[in-house]
Amino acid sequence: MKQEMNLWEAIEGRRSIRSYDPTQELPEDVIEKILKMATLSPSAGNLQAWFFYVIKNKKIKRGLVQAAYGQEFLAEAPVNIVVCADPDRSGSKYGSRGRELYCLQDTAIAIQNIMLSATALRLGTCCVGAFDEEEARNVLNLPQGLRPVAIIALGHSRESPGPRPRRDLKEVVKVIK
Ligand SMILES: Cc1cc2nc3c(=O)[nH]c(=O)nc-3n(C[C@H](O)[C@H](O)[C@H](O)COP(=O)(O)O)c2cc1C
Numbered sequence: 001m002k003q004e005m006n007l008w009e010a011i012e013g014r015r016s017i018r019s020y021d022p023t024q025e026l027p028e029d030v031i032e033k034i035l036k037m038a039t040l041s042p043s044a045g046n047l048q049a050w051f052f053y054v055i056k057n058k059k060i061k062r063g064l065v066q067a068a069y070g071q072e073f074l075a076e077a078p079v080n081i082v083v084c085a086d087p088d089r090s091g092s093k094y095g096s097r098g099r100e101l102y103c104l105q106d107t108a109i110a111i112q113n114i115m116l117s118a119t120a121l122r123l124g125t126c127c128v129g130a131f132d133e134e135e136a137r138n139v140l141n142l143p144q145g146l147r148p149v150a151i152i153a154l155g156h157s158r159e160s161p162g163p164r165p166r167r168d169l170k171e172v173v174k175v176i177k
Contacts, residue, residue, distance in 0.1 A: 002122050010119040015163070017124030020077040020155040030121060031079060034154070037117035038083075041109040044102035049089040050110050051146055053082040063139035064151055068131040077124075077153035081114060082136070083107050084146040107149045114152055124157030 005013060035052055043049060055061055061075045064082070074080055085107045090098030115125045128151040136148045 005120045005122070007116070007120075010116045012163075014115055014119040014125070015161045016126040017153070017157045017159060017161075018073045018126055019158040020073060020124060020153065021158050022076050022078060022155075024156040025078045026123070026155065030123075031154075034114055034117045034121070035081075038110040038114045041106070041113045043106040043109070044090060044098065045093050047089050047093060047098075047102075047106070049086040049098075049103035049106045051084040051086055052110075053084065053140055055080040055082060055140075060139060064131070064136065067135035067139055068128050068151060071128055071130070073126065074128065074151060074153050077155040079154040081152040081154055082140060082148055083111050083114070083150045083152065084142065085149050086146055088145050103147075104149060111150050111152065114154075118154055124153075124155060124159075126153045127151075128153065 031054060035054070038050070038052065039048065055064065056079055058075070061077075061080055064080055065072055065075045068074055085103035087099040087103050090103040090106070092098070094102055111127055115127060118125045129149075131148070131151060133148060136142075136151070140148070142148065
């Protein structure tokens with residue numbers, strides 16, 4: 001068993017992975033640990049306006065590839081986690097700001113926790129946001145109240161890409177004293 005990474009290593013070492021070993025399945029306890037980490041994320045009013053579909057089924061993964069405009073690596077990964085927002089849950093307390101913003105912020109943070117925990121366990125992930133929402137909804141038979149926000153590919157990586165460029169801090173930070 002490889003050693004887990006600390007937080008700094010995970011943040012610096014995470015990459016979007018687009019090639020997976022389809023033969024290496026993930027043990028249940030690993031998936032559960034990653035999901036547990038997702039639910040430790042902060043959320044507006046602690047409403048936890050998220051829901052997670054864990055997809056191992058080949059046919060449904062193929063449907064997600066279709067919905068995601070042919071992003072084949074989703075089917076290659078042994079697991080896809082579809083992170084959904086629950087707008088009504090946030091809306092019940094916060095109205096339109098809850099429906100349109102907070103539930104998406106909740107899921108965004110949970111997505112990052114999933115990716116960092118997976119990285120810490122030496123697993124690869126890729127957050128896929130380019131998909132037809134209606135099609136994904138149909139493939140998963142989602143209840144009307146849930147909005148699919150991201151499909152996360154999860155599995156053993158078959159590639160080791162280097163770091164992708166980032167904008168300089170000077171370009172994206174303004175300090176106001
Ligand atoms: C909201 C969001 C949507 C994304 N959608 C896709 C996608 O549909 N397909 C894909 O291959 N990568 C997708 N990515 C991954 C980005 O391309 C990637 O994070 C970026 O190029 C930086 O590379 P890195 O993650 O390896 O640092 C998405 C990332 C985010 C945060």
